[in-house]
Ligand SMILES: Nc1ncnc2c1ncn2[C@@H]1O[C@H](COP(=O)(O)OP(=O)(O)OP(=O)(O)O)[C@@H](O)[C@H]1O
């Protein structure tokens with residue numbers, strides 16, 4: 001899915017948090033967003049995900065405004081993902097269950113993504129008891145399992161060990177290639193952004209610099 | 210101590226004599242409390258969820274108000290309800306004073322804020338994150354509501370049990386609006402108060418023990434559910 005943003009302004013009270021003239025995201029590309037704390041990165045992603053309103057400007061997804069059916073194809077992975085009070089497996093299959101996917105297909109897809117992110121052995125563990133890195137992997141599995149067209153990642157590898165970072169990066173790159181997914185990821189790790197992304201967006205005080 | 214032992218003995222006797230009056234009182238207590246808990250939950254749970262998640266002006270003031278209302282003095286509520294429902298009161302024509310219905314109304318006024326407050330507090334803290342997860346994973350409105358309820362199930366259960374506990378243990382309000390009429394509006398707490406004031410301590414204590422047992426059972430079930438996760 002292509003996303004085109006024009007003259008976007010978001011304010012909290014009187015403070016302008018996001019101020020973007022024009023920025024486009026193309027299908028099949030990975031974009032890296034980086035910049036100081038408080039630069040407005042998370043806010044920008046939440047607006048793109050339809051989780052936050054904006055004050056001015058226009059955003060179109062394949063030339064369409066955001067509506068309920070488009071929102072089902074976009075997913076946002078938070079800096080601090082919320083996992084449901086149930087098993088890892090139940091968490092991962094949730095997006096498929098609410099889409100009434102056939103139970104055979106649910107099993108297969110869940111199996112694949114759990115293998116890919118190496119969380120298969122956590123399958124029956126209570127998701128709220130996982131470590132930070134494990135939670136990130138499970139939340140990513142849950143976000144990828146339903147093949148979204150747009151994947152918005154908010155610091156997906158902050159405070160994660162190098163081996164796990166590699167697993168996560170591989171999973172992201174694989175899906176991006178195979179499914180032509182549009183991916184926008186926030187990261188403070190410049191090396192990671194350079195390694196992963198087709199285009200880098202530096203933000204400062206809400207603006208692209 | 211002797212009195213307590215005597216009470217315990219009486220309590221067992223009371224229960225095993227299968228006294229119609231005693232079982233009637235216990236049944237009415239549980240029935241009324243159950244009814245008011247259900248009605249209060251029907252109001253308090255959806256409202257608590259909604260208000261907890263929705264940002265609105267004066268939310269801080271609302272929070273403080275609801276916390277205050279969680280500890281409304283029962284006697285005052287009883288008095289107010291009685292004033293409204295008494296024959297000469299504005300709703301007197303309904304003929305509800307000294308009926309079980311009046312008792313349910315008084316209990317509802319007392320426990321709706323408790324249920325609402327407990328749900329509201331948790332929805333304020335956890336609700337936005339749960340709602341966000343629903344939206345990002347493609348859940349519709351109803352599916353998000355279902356997710357919210359399943360995620361907050363323990364809080365909802367605690368709210369229900371707390372409300373029920375408050376309703377069964379409350380005496381001031383139901384005494385005033387119900388009148389402790391034998392076979393009609395006499396419940397466990399008013400029975401205890403009456404017997405205690407008449408000097409029938411053993412009977413009072415025995416019913417007190419029954420009340421404690423009920424509360425213990427309800428809490429055991431809750432505890433089992435909460436820790437059985
Ligand atoms: N709900 C809110 N109400 C008021 N101000 C907010 C709100 N959310 C964010 N802000 C402010 O908006 C600015 C941008 O926040 P944002 O979370 O987008 O930054 P960020 O670039 O993601 O920072 P970080 O790298 O620390 O995650 C910050 O100054 C923040 O304080």
Ligand SMILES: [Mg+2]
Nearest residue numbers: 041042043079
């Ligand atoms: Mg952020």
